[in-house]
Amino acid sequence: xxxxxxxxxxxxxxxxxxxxxxxxxxxxxxxxxxxxxxxxxxxxxxxxxxxxxxxxxxxxxxxxxxxxxxxxxxxxxxxxxxxxxxxxxxxxxxxxxxxxxxxxxxxxxxxxxxxxxxxxxxxxxxxxxxxxxxxxxxxxxxxxxxxxxxxxxxxxxxxxxxxxxxxxxxxxxxxxxxxxxxxxxxxxxxxxxxxxxxxxxxxxxxxxxxxxxxxxxxxxxxxxxxxxxxxxxxxxxxxxxxxxxxxxxxxxxxxxxxxxxxxxxxxxxxxxxxxxxxxxx
Amino acid sequence: xxxxxxxxxxxxxxxxxxxxxxxxxxxxxxxxxxxxxxxxxxxxxxxxxxxxxxxxxxxxxxxxxxxxxxxxxxxxxxxxxxxxxxxxxxxxxxxxxxxxxxxxxxxxxxxxxxxxxxxxxxxxxxxxxxxxxxxxxxxxxxxxxxxxxxxxxxxxxxxxxxxxxxxxxxxxxxxxxxxxxxxxxxxxxxxxxxxxxxxxxxxxxxxxxxxxxxxxxxxxxxxxxxxxxxxxxxxxxxxxxxxxxxxxxxxxxxxxxxxxxxxxxxxxxxxxxxxxxxxxxxxxxxxxxxxxxxxxxxxxxxxxxxxxxxxxxxxxxxxxxxxxx
Numbered sequence: 320x321x322x323x324x325x326x327x328x329x330x331x332x333x334x335x336x337x338x339x340x341x342x343x344x345x346x347x348x349x350x351x352x353x354x355x356x357x358x359x360x361x362x363x364x365x366x367x368x369x370x371x372x373x374x375x376x377x378x379x380x381x382x383x384x385x386x387x388x389x390x391x392x393x394x395x396x397x398x399x400x401x402x403x404x405x406x407x408x409x410x411x412x413x414x415x416x417x418x419x420x421x422x423x424x425x426x427x428x429x430x431x432x433x434x435x436x437x438x439x440x441x442x443x444x445x446x447x448x449x450x451x452x453x454x455x456x457x458x459x460x461x462x463x464x465x466x467x468x469x470x471x472x473x474x475x476x477x478x479x480x481x482x483x484x485x486x487x488x489x490x491x492x493x494x495x496x497x498x499x500x501x502x503x504x505x506x507x508x509x510x511x512x513x514x515x516x517x518x519x520x521x522x523x524x525x526x527x528x529x530x531x532x533x534x535x536x537x538x539x540x541x542x543x544x545x546x547x548x549x550x551x552x553x554x555x556x557x558x559x560x561x562x563x564x565x566x567x568x569x570x571x572x573x574x575x576x577x578x579x580x581x582x583x584x585x586x587x588x589x590x591x592x593x594x595x596x597x598x599x600x
Numbered sequence: 601x602x603x604x605x606x607x608x609x610x611x612x613x614x615x616x617x618x619x620x621x622x623x624x625x626x627x628x629x630x631x632x633x634x635x636x637x638x639x640x641x642x643x644x645x646x647x648x649x650x651x652x653x654x655x656x657x658x659x660x661x662x663x664x665x666x667x668x669x670x671x672x673x674x675x676x677x678x679x680x681x682x683x684x685x686x687x688x689x690x691x692x693x694x695x696x697x698x699x700x701x702x703x704x705x706x707x708x709x710x711x712x713x714x715x716x717x718x719x720x721x722x723x724x725x726x727x728x729x730x731x732x733x734x735x736x737x738x739x740x741x742x743x744x745x746x747x748x749x750x751x752x753x754x755x756x757x758x759x760x761x762x763x764x765x766x767x768x769x770x771x772x773x774x775x776x777x778x779x780x781x782x783x784x785x786x787x788x789x790x791x792x793x794x795x796x797x798x799x800x801x802x803x804x805x806x807x808x809x810x811x812x813x814x815x816x817x818x819x820x821x822x823x824x825x826x827x828x829x830x831x832x833x834x835x836x837x838x839x840x841x842x843x844x845x846x847x848x849x850x851x852x853x854x855x856x857x858x859x860x861x862x863x864x865x866x867x868x869x870x871x872x873x874x875x876x877x878x879x880x881x882x883x884x885x886x887x888x889x890x891x892x893x894x895x896x897x898x899x900x901x902x903x904x905x906x907x908x909x910x911x912x913x914x915x916x917x918x919x920x921x922x923x924x925x
Contacts, residue, residue, distance in 0.1 A: 436859070437619050439907040441866035442884075442900045443626075449888040449896060450630060526751055530870065533753045534885065548754060552874075555761060564761075568754045575749035583745075 342400065349393030359386050359542065366559050376562035378550055387547055388566050395543045396574065398458060398528050403520030405463035407513070410470030417471075418478045428471070435468040448531060454538035462527050470516050474509075481508045518582035522575055529571055544571045605923065609916045616908040623904050627897045628676055632669065685898030690890045695898035698883060703906075705775050706868055706879035709798050716803040718810060718853065725814020726845045732819050741815070748808035752867045756801035756874040763797060770797050773876035798875045805867050809860060810853065817852055818845055854918035861911045865903065 362381035369376045375384035417428040444461060447453075453461055481487070487504050495503075531537050532545025539546075544567040551563035679686070685695035724744070728737040747755070764772030771777075771794050781787045821827055821844075830844050869881030876882065880903055887895040 433615055434619055437616055437908060437911055438623070439862045439865060439904045441862060441869065442904050442907075443623070445869075445884060445888065446627065446630065446896065446900050449893075522749075529751050530753065530866075533751075533870070534873070534888075536888065545751075548757070552757070555757070555765060560761060564757065568750075568757075572746075572750045572754065575751075576746060579745055579749055 342396070346393050346397045346400065349389075349396070352389065356386050356389060357383070359383070359390050366554070366557070368558075369562050375566050376559070378559075378563055379554065384547075384562055384566055387542060388544075388570060391542045391544050391547060391567070392570065394455070394541065395525065395528070395545070395571070398455060398543065399521045399525035402459050402462045402466070402524035402528070403517055405459055406467040406520050406524070407470060407517050409463060409467035410474055410516070411513070413467070413471050414474040414478050417475055418482060429475075432468045432471050435465075436472075438465075440465040444527075444531075445534075445536070448534075448536040452536065452538050453531075454541055458528055458531065458537060458541075462524055466520065466523060466527075470520065473516060474512065477509050477512050478505075481505050484508075515582060518578055522578050522582075525571070525575060525578070544568075605916075605920050608919055609912075612912055612915055616912050620905060620908055624677075624680065624901060627901055628673060631893060631897075632672075680901070685902070686894040688887075688892055688895040690892045691895065695895050698895065699880065699899060699902050702878055702880045702883045703902075705877060706872070706881065708795065709802060709868055709871065709877065709879060710864060712795060712799045713802040713806065716799065717806040720803070721807050721810025722814045722846060722849055722853065723841075724807075725811045725816075726818045726841050726849070728811075729815040729818025730822060730845070732815075737815075740811075744808045744811045747804060748812075752801070752805040753870040753874055755804050756798075756871050759797050759801050759804075760874055770794075772797075775878050794877075798871050798877050801871045801874070802864075802867055805871075806860070806864060809863075810856070813852065813856055814849055817849055821845055821848055851918060851921040854914060854921060858911050858914040858918060861907055861914065865907055 359382050362377070364373070364377050365379055365381045367373050367377040367381075373383050373385065375388065377383055378387070413428050413432075417425040420428075444465060447461060451457060482505065484504075487500050490500050490504060491497075528537075528543060529545030529548070532541070532543040532547075533549045535546070535549050537543070537546065547567035548564060548571070551560055551567070554560055554563055683696060685699070687693075688695050688698060691698055724740050728740050731737060750758075760772055763770045775794050776787065776790050781790060827840075827844055830840060835844070865881075868879065869884065871877070872879045872881035873885050880899060884896060884899045884903075886892070887899060
């Protein structure tokens with residue numbers, strides 16, 4: 320009856336908490352480290368090839384690419400994590416509202432998700448970004464508000480399935496409070512799905528923020544890997560692309576591959592829905 | 601009695617019309633809600649001369665900003681109904697003409713890329729999903745995972761670098777040579793040559809989505825009795841892949857297409873910017889850079905309408921196919 324207290328679920332939960340804690344520590348360490356680095360300032364040594372002095376060379380206005388890469392890392396990663404969390408929280412709130420709020424509210428939430436689903440969000444985001452040149456906070460708000468609805472479509476069926484399971488009915492009959500059921504029966508069961516959704520959100524957010532950085536639509540002071548790739552675009556016809564384009568593009572791709580691989584591990588572990596759920600964008 | 605499929609289509613149309621109306625309102629109100637005067641914002645970047653009151657009022661009328669906002673909205677909506685999307689000052693041309701010139705290029709890219717990524721995704725996914733964990737599956741899934749993790753603009757830049765600059769076999773930008781050939785066959789050939797890299801970049805980006813979808817479906821299909829039966833009867837090779845797996849994948853692919861459409865238009869935008877391809881994405885991007893808000897608004901409305909329309913058609917076809925089971 321308490322089937323999902325199985326070792327797999329528990330270990331998945333354990334790993335996920337570990338992974339989240341580890342990434343938080345890494346981001347903090349990254350911020351601390353980037354403070355101790357030399358500043359990302361312009362200098363007369365423009366477009367220098369990699370050397371002992373500048374490990375990855377310098378860009379068109381004499382900024383050290385390596386310093387930029389390390390300084391952009393915590394911003395890029397943190398931006399993706401925060402956006403993913405915000406979207407997930409919104410999605411879970413909407414799903415719980417739909418699951419607990421009765422049929423009227425549920426159909427209203429589903430209708431809203433339908434509407435958001437057909438909005439060409441990229442056009443909307445371009446329009447907004449062109450006007451407000453979002454900084455860190457602006458990007459988090461814009462991307463989470465336009466990205467949460469996809470999660471509801473996955474989270475709501477799982478939540479409804481778990482709510483109607485017999486172990487929950489049984490525990491309620493035996494006098495368990497709603498809080499107890501939520502903590503001990505429902506949350507452990509949906510946790511792997513939540514982690515899977517979170518990782519997928521992180522990828523989406525990282526891709527989208529990089530895209531905005533690449534288009535130059537973010538606040539120009541916000542240094543991300545995407546904006547570093549944008550910087551390299553003017554030097555494709557010279558040799559400088561080697562050290563201007565490849566490091567940020569490689570770092571971004573490595574980050575995305577890493578998240579995908581962790582996510583794959585989960586999907587096979589937690590067996591989300593029993594079906595492959597893939598949407599790389 | 602109205603058949604359910606028609607009802608379904610009508611409700612789908614209703615949702616999309618609602619979304620479109622909301623977007624039009626947003627496009628109308630956004631510049632008016634933000635601090636600052638649109639006329640001054642527009643002028644501050646281009647001119648430094650002070651305007652007299654009369655000139656300013658004339659500009660206001662030209663931008664549809666005279667009167668209170670219900671009047672402005674009425675003027676705006678009436679213009680929209682008549683197909684007048686305003687006049688782009690930096691391009692010195694009506695917005696509708698600019699869009700008419702650029703939409704075919706975007707559609708050309710999508711129309712050329714769609715068969716490539718759909719067929720390649722389906723073929724690879726079926727092959728991998730027939731025998732999950734086998735040699736082909738391990739290699740192909742690994743490769744596609746890496747491709748899926750390269751952002752669309754990066755893969756486009758890498759393609760441009762490889763085949764346009766380092767080994768310049770293909771043109772690196774534009775949709776045709778500066779002076780198009782007068783010979784129509786030569787001209788078509790040039791257009792095709794210019795489209796190769798953008799189409800490749802676009803399909804490369806979209807392939808992963810359909811590969812994973814086909815692979816997942818093929819894994820489930822392999823367990824279904826009709827496939828087991830077919831294998832038992834000795835059907836294999838091409839026929840098993842197309843008539844048994846391929847045909848069953850069709851509705852799923854269509855359903856995913858309607859979701860993927862927004863993403864596809866987003867990817868086209870990046871590809872067009874990287875290759876300076878004169879489609880709508882490039883037009884929108886330049887409108888942003890030039891602060892050409894009239895063009896930006898018009899382009900966003902028209903493209904949104906196009907995406908919603910395509911998405912509705914695909915959705916309706918997918919629903920009717922899914923009902924067949």
